[in-house]
Amino acid sequence: MTSSVAQPCISAEGIEVCGSDNRQVGDAKIASVAKAAADLRTCCEIALRTLLDQQVTRGSLDLFFVDAEEMTSLNQQHMGQSGPTDVLSFPLDAPVPGQAQPNSDVPVHLGDLVICPSVAQSQAKAHTGSEEAEFALLTIHGVLHILGHDHALVEEARVMHHHERELLSSLGYVHPIPTGS
Secondary structure (H helix, E strand, C coil): CCCCCCCCEEEECCEEEEEEECCCCCCCCCCCHHHHHHHHHHHHHHHHHHHHHCCCCCEEEEEEECCHHHHHHHHHHHHCCCCCCCEEEEECCCCCCCCCCCCCCCCCEEEEEEECHHHHHHHHHHHCCCHHHHHHHHHHHHHHHHCCCCCCCHHHHHHHHHHHHHHHHHCCCCCCCCCCC
16 A cells, blocks of 8 residues: 655745655554654755755755665665665755856756655654654755765764754754764
């Protein structure tokens, strides 16, 4: 049975973010369809806000919720890592940070953002303090990766974490970002 969670699309100022819940309804993979829909919509709104904050002027982004099994497969296939992870980003036509976007009528698909809610929920209390803050952090973190930010080097991590803290604070999340993010 496929998901019956609403598939939100929101847009502003030339940017569109669409969400899709690819988990299966039934066999307890989605405990509450209403909560899943609210979480997905909230993540789409946070993604849009992050894109606007980063001065993206046009493009689309797809955000997916997947179960642990699908995330494990994606993590192995694309990152060479075993087990599920919390978030993966797949940039496509994303702008380079600090560079102006070319004016064009050609549609731009910035990329795909994949979140595993079961991993997010299981680490939330110890990681950010709440499920809401965890979903916000993972969404912001993933969008920043799509836009070319990284945290492999110390200076990159400093810049990325600064953006994360600023965006989380603007959304009303005051719990500190964990040091391992």
